[in-house]
Amino acid sequence: MPSALPVDSSKKDKLAIGILEVQGAFNEHHVALRKAQKCLNIPDLEIIGVRHPDHISDNMDGLIIPGGESTTISLFLKRNKMDEPLRKWINSKGHVTWGTCAGMILLSKQTENQKIGGQPSNCDTDDIYHGVFIRAPAVVEICSPEVTALATLDRSGSGQTEVIVAVQQGNMLATAFHPELTDDVRWHTHFIEMTCMAKRNSNV
Amino acid sequence: MSQKRDILDVMNLTLKDGGTSNGHTGTFKVKAGLAQMTKGGIIMDVTTPEEARIAEEAGACAVMALERVPADIRREGGVARMTDPKKIKGIMAAVTIPVMAKCRIGHFAEGQILEALGVDMIDESEVLTPADEENHVNKHDFKVPFVCGARDLGEALRRISEGAAMIRTKGEAGTGDVSEAVRHARTIRKQIKIAQAMDSTELYLYAKELRVPIDLLQKTSELGRLPVVNFAAGGLATPADVSLLMQLGVDGVFVGSGIFKSSNPPERAVAMAQAVTHYKDPKILSELSSDLGAAMFGVPVNQMNKFPTYSKQKSDTNNIWDATLGDPAKFPVNQAQS
Numbered sequence: 001m002p003s004a005l006p007v008d009s010s011k012k013d014k015l016a017i018g019i020l021e022v023q024g025a026f027n028e029h030h031v032a033l034r035k036a037q038k039c040l041n042i043p044d045l046e047i048i049g050v051r052h053p054d055h056i057s058d059n060m061d062g063l064i065i066p067g068g069e070s071t072t073i074s075l076f077l078k079r080n081k082m083d084e085p086l087r088k089w090i091n092s093k094g095h096v097t098w099g100t101c102a103g104m105i106l107l108s109k110q111t112e113n114q115k116i117g118g119q120p121s122n123c124d125t126d127d128i129y130h131g132v133f134i135r136a137p138a139v140v141e142i143c144s145p146e147v148t149a150l151a152t153l154d155r156s157g158s159g160q161t162e163v164i165v166a167v168q169q170g171n172m173l174a175t176a177f178h179p180e181l182t183d184d185v186r187w188h189t190h191f192i193e194m195t196c197m198a199k200r201n202s203n204v
Numbered sequence: 205m206s207q208k209r210d211i212l213d214v215m216n217l218t219l220k221d222g223g224t225s226n227g228h229t230g231t232f233k234v235k236a237g238l239a240q241m242t243k244g245g246i247i248m249d250v251t252t253p254e255e256a257r258i259a260e261e262a263g264a265c266a267v268m269a270l271e272r273v274p275a276d277i278r279r280e281g282g283v284a285r286m287t288d289p290k291k292i293k294g295i296m297a298a299v300t301i302p303v304m305a306k307c308r309i310g311h312f313a314e315g316q317i318l319e320a321l322g323v324d325m326i327d328e329s330e331v332l333t334p335a336d337e338e339n340h341v342n343k344h345d346f347k348v349p350f351v352c353g354a355r356d357l358g359e360a361l362r363r364i365s366e367g368a369a370m371i372r373t374k375g376e377a378g379t380g381d382v383s384e385a386v387r388h389a390r391t392i393r394k395q396i397k398i399a400q401a402m403d404s405t406e407l408y409l410y411a412k413e414l415r416v417p418i419d420l421l422q423k424t425s426e427l428g429r430l431p432v433v434n435f436a437a438g439g440l441a442t443p444a445d446v447s448l449l450m451q452l453g454v455d456g457v458f459v460g461s462g463i464f465k466s467s468n469p470p471e472r473a474v475a476m477a478q479a480v481t482h483y484k485d486p487k488i489l490s491e492l493s494s495d496l497g498a499a500m501f502g503v504p505v506n507q508m509n510k511f512p513t514y515s516k517q518k519s520d521t522n523n524i525w526d527a528t529l530g531d532p533a534k535f536p537v538n539q540a541q542s
Contacts, residue, residue, distance in 0.1 A: 021244065021481070022244070022481050023243070023244045023245045023265055023480070023481060024241055024242075024243060024244060024245070024265075025240045025241060025243055026243075026244065027243070028240065051481055051482065051485075052485075067240075067241050068241050068242075068243070068244070068245065068265065069241065069242070069245060069265040069266070069301050069302070071260060071263075071300055071301050072245055072263050072264065072265045072301065072477075075261070075262075075263045076263055076477075076478070076481060079263070079474075079478065080478075101241070102241075132233060132234060132237055133234075134234060134237045134238050134241055135238070135241070135302070135324070178237060181233065181237045181240065
């Protein structure tokens with residue numbers, strides 16, 4: 001497998017990643033992306049704050065939909081006529097999208113059984129990866145063969161079935177937990193890598 | 205190379221730790237994280253399920269379930285207490301966004317009841333009548349996150365040391381006058397800048413002056429902001445008020461009486477919710493501010509002497525650490541001799 005690192009410096013156009021700054025933990029993603037950029041040693045990475053339909057353009061190679069309140073974010077998108085441009089952008093070739101928590105809900109086709117249990121059911125888990133779950137969604141059923149599960153949370157200890165907490169479909173990545181709240185930037189480096197790869201493939 | 209391997213680890217990630225039995229619930233990280241998810245949002249005071257739905261539909265990122273809004277508490281007087289649990293349950297059932305509720309300062313029993321109800325966050329609030337003149341609730345004992353009011357950096361860091369996962373300015377709730385919220389937001393900002401201008405030696409003295417733990421002050425000066433989410437609250441009534449406070453560097457806003465004491469609550473709620481995201485764009489704000497009907501009538505803070513004030517109450521007197529300032533006369537005698 002050809003390494004995606006470092007970014008091909010002969011290419012003049014630099015990588016641009018947008019963060020949907022409607023509501024939620026968007027600053028945290030900004031900081032984590034900068035850290036990941038340092039790890040990957042990418043000289044040029046532009047981060048675009050997306051708050052207006054005009055901000056959604058083909059200049060962006062990747063987009064992060066942060067955690068926050070899914071209800072709030074989706075209402076804002078509709079009210080500001082950003083939902084259709086966003087959907088179009090996400091479905092275009094070479095564009096990589098990552099949704100965390102609320103972002104995962106926005107990327108999904110259907111949800112059920114929203115909001116069971118309040119704060120005490122939120123938890124920190126650690127082992128291979130330290131995941132922080134806050135009022136988090138879980139994938140109950142995968143309805144399309146194009147979707148692959150990346151991470152599961154084994155709950156057999158408490159007698160419950162395992163749940164899927166990270167999925168990928170083509171250039172779409174979704175996680176139920178919040179990598180931006182931890183110092184571990186592996187998910188952000190992975191996302192930048194995915195974006196680099198997609199950008200290179202679409203330029204060829 | 206190890207970087208590459210790490211990324212592969214991520215791809216094959218499987219957590220095998222027995223799930224929630226080993227997962228830690230209610231850690232400070234999770235509590236502060238829930239507050240982080242409300243950033244860039246607006247939290248509205250509501251008293252009925254109908255108002256809660258209006259708030260959710262307008263784009264609020266959470267609601268605060270109250271018996272009476274602060275303007276009514278101010279007008280009617282009397283002792284203000286925790287909201288009837290039945291009412292809170294009704295509001296929780298009506299919306300999917302997080303629901304917060306207020307307990308009196310120092311009233312940990314009200315806190316325990318609210319935690320058992322399953323509210324998403326508790327506001328230990330000066331708007332209700334304080335239950336303990338000296339102590340605040342030890343918020344580390346709870347799995348539910350707390351938000352607390354603060355007028356200056358000292359109060360903010362003391363509340364964080366007691367376990368608050370989120371801070372808001374106290375402002376002057378129920379007046380419709382934003383001046384106190386501005387004063388508190390500016391004071392906190394100024395004191396953080398003062399701390400940043402100090403060297404590591406001077407910080408120790410400043411920590412004593414503010415009566416706060418040194419490690420929290422060090423962290424704050426390193427970050428250049430409070431180590432938890434900081435919202436503005438108290439007297440906000442228009443989209444312009446929202447923009448003003450957001451530009452002073454807060455992470456989001458609470459609106460209490462400002463919405464449901466105005467002439468057109470649904471429209472004002474939408475405008476103020478939009479203003480939190482568009483706070484830097486005066487052009488959009490001018491559209492948002494147009495034709496909203498009358499804002500809440502309000503009481504200017506400087507004409508308020510016949511009303512009780514929240515922000516002028518005497519400052520909290522608890523000394524949470526005093527290790528180096530103890531009275532030598534009180535040391536056990538035989539220990540001092542040996």
